[in-house]
Amino acid sequence: MAKKEYAFYPGCSSQLKASASNYLTSVNSMCKTLDVKLTEIPDWNCCSASIGYCEGGELPRLAINARNFAQAETHLPGQDIVATCAACWLSARETKDRLDGSAQLMKETNEALAAAGLHYNAEVEIRHMVEVLIEDFGYEELKKSMKKSLEGIKFAGYVGCQTNRPFGISGESFENPLYLDKLVETFGGEALTKYDQKVACCGGALAFSEPEKSQKQIRDIVESAYDHGAEMIVTPCPLCQANVEVYQSEINKKQGTKFNMPVLYYSQLMTVAYGGSMKDAGLDGQLIRAEKLEKITAK
Amino acid sequence: MATNLQTPAPYHNNFLREVEERVEEGEWVKMCMQCGVCAGSCPFGPHWEHSPQKIFMMIRAGKREEVLTSDAMWMCTSCYNCVVRCPRQLPITHIMHGLASYAHRLGLVPKGQPTHEFATMFWNNLAKKGRVNELKLTLALYFKDGLVAGIKTVVLAKRLNPMEIFGGHAIKDLKGFQAIIAKAREIEDKKQGLTG
Structure with a gap:
């Protein structure tokens, strides 16, 4: 059972x-x-x-x-x-x-x-x-199954909107929720302490219907991650993940940037930390490969 | 679904009451104290023809046509920033959705409004099978002028199975699902004065 x-x-x-x-x-x-x-x-x-x-x-x-x-x-x-x-x-x-x-x-x-x-x-x-992870397990309990550390990787914890507002995770603030950073640190990674786009909106569904307005949001989200030294972005939301990952190449083309920032789910980080393979963590499904994480799975 | 063009005559000269009775969460509009925090908190704020703050005042001023034909509510990304910052705790996101949906039901949305088109397409897509067929949704976008950026998502084909085009995900009790929607729609139409 x-x-x-x-x-x-x-x-x-x-x-x-x-x-x-x-x-x-x-x-x-x-x-x-x-x-x-x-x-x-x-x-x-x-x-x-x-x-x-x-x-x-x-x-x-x-x-x-x-x-x-x-x-x-x-x-x-x-x-x-x-x-x-x-x-x-x-x-x-x-x-x-x-x-x-x-x-x-x-x-x-x-x-x-x-x-x-x-x-x-x-x-x-x-x-x-x-909520299940934090409330039913807790960071300490989650750490017990850790086999590999995410040491040496800097993550921008991009919380976004809908897991944060209007309900959010109990005990967190709307303006600066810390749970993603804490998860990153639990598994040995380094979390950005001053990531100013943490709770910004990626445009959501309007990335389809208002692409230019949304891509301005996405550009800020990726740029700020770079500015603060991040190597990867981690998020709890599938739409944030898709928007922020998929549109980087388009922004590069239109605006001459050189974005190539992997965007991962917290569950992918945790699977890697739990000793899972690249496939277990779904890393083979990234459009922008998370090479540093891939290396850890190969260790 | 056919668009109902009839205007609800009894409330024509009292738009606030119409909003309170017929728009989702509309009863909150009178609580707005015009502080403007919503306008300043919106990620798409600079693109709104009228900020939520202005929309609320326009409702109270009885500007029915200007509000319901406005492009403004369609700029809402559902980020809920305004909701959590509003000192009066108005469910602003839902009021914007409610106004947009009501304008849609009355056939007053500006022609070619891209979010209106995408939102309608999204619902129709999910209502057909009970689950969203992402591939068909993306392709539908691709073949629409001005929404070419949607093609980017097709790149996701690596994760997205191209075979989805031949049916894809569907729920088993589709008949029941659609009956639920039809019944809910019937009840809501009656409440909004759109039938009988």
Whole structure:
């Protein structure tokens, strides 16, 4: 029997064969080491992300999130729902908050769910993987399984928006959350103490629709990491990861910069520290290779 | 989904009340004290035709058409900076989403607004299979003028499986999923005065 069990909500980008599949790969490796059992919520659906607001309105958005809750309650009773994606976590948390706070919305949501023979009983807890790591394990406990140190690598902890606001991780500040830096240091890496773009926005979904405005944000995020001596950026959010990694070459082309900064997930760092292979950590899925981490896996 | 062009006549001369009753989190608008922290905290702030602070004042001044046809709400990246900094704790992000969505339902969004188009495309993509098909979403963007940067994401094909184009991820109870959306939409339309 696994030490800890959770109802897992991987989300569209982190499922297999999707853009953040390396996030999923590394989370699975990390959880194996930590003896965590993640069981996918049966037949889970998209959370609609933030950008779903336009066509989705309020109630349809709440209802599709509540569908996942109802599925988890029925098939994985008593297990907290754990999301790895920032947007999935946020949409689910928001839905839970809003339904808990309004008997009217709860009634209407259940009316909608009844169309598929489902019912939500308001019994679920929604958590992010980072919360599981920090709250259910803690830095000291996480360190116990460390096999290799990340010594000698400087990381810019790019927290971004949606795991930080409006809910954030308990005990952290919105303006300067420290958990990513602490995770980096736990595994022997060096965290930038003065990274001024730590909680800046990468443009989110507007990287598609407003590319120039978003690329200005992304340029600042990467430039500041370089300015403070970082060799890699680490983030908890799949959209931050994709935007900040993918658009570097485009910014180089348009603006003459020479960005080539790897952007990793915390779970990839941890998998490497836990002695995982390049493949276990999903490092083979990076567009900008994290060579220093690859070297550690080969040691 | 067909766009409903009818304007809700009973509230025409009282836009604040219309927003309070029909826009997501609209009942908070009257709480704004016009400090401007939201305007200064927004990553896309310089690009807004009207900052959230101005939008709130315009609502209270009854400027229905100027607000609902504004390009402003579509600049929201959902970063929630304004929400956590607002001294009155207004859910500004949601009010912006709510106004944008309401303008969309009324068919008042400026033509060709890129975020409006992407947002609609995103929802339609997820509603079709219950999960987002990233490849189709990206390709749809690629073939749209002015959104060519979307092609960059195709590079992700290394992680993204090209076979997704032939179906891809889908949920099993698609019928139930779509029935939930339809029912929720029906209830919400009634609340917003968009039916009957």
